[in-house]
Amino acid sequence: AIREASAQVAALLADPHGHIYICGLKGMEEGVLDAFAEVCATSGQSWQDIEPRLRAEGRLHIETY
16 A cells, blocks of 8 residues: 555655554564655655654654564
8 A cells, every 4th residue: 555655655754744653563564664665765765864764753653563
């Protein structure tokens, strides 16, 4: 769903007030984060820059088990 809605996801990632909430099985966490990286790559954004900023600002919420 992340890749299919890439334009909307890219806009949300660019929003300084946006939050990401990932919840589910631990095994899917890496794939979800990879999907965000792909969306960034195709929209001219850098997940390598965005992810640490989201974490530092408390806007990346991950609850996996």
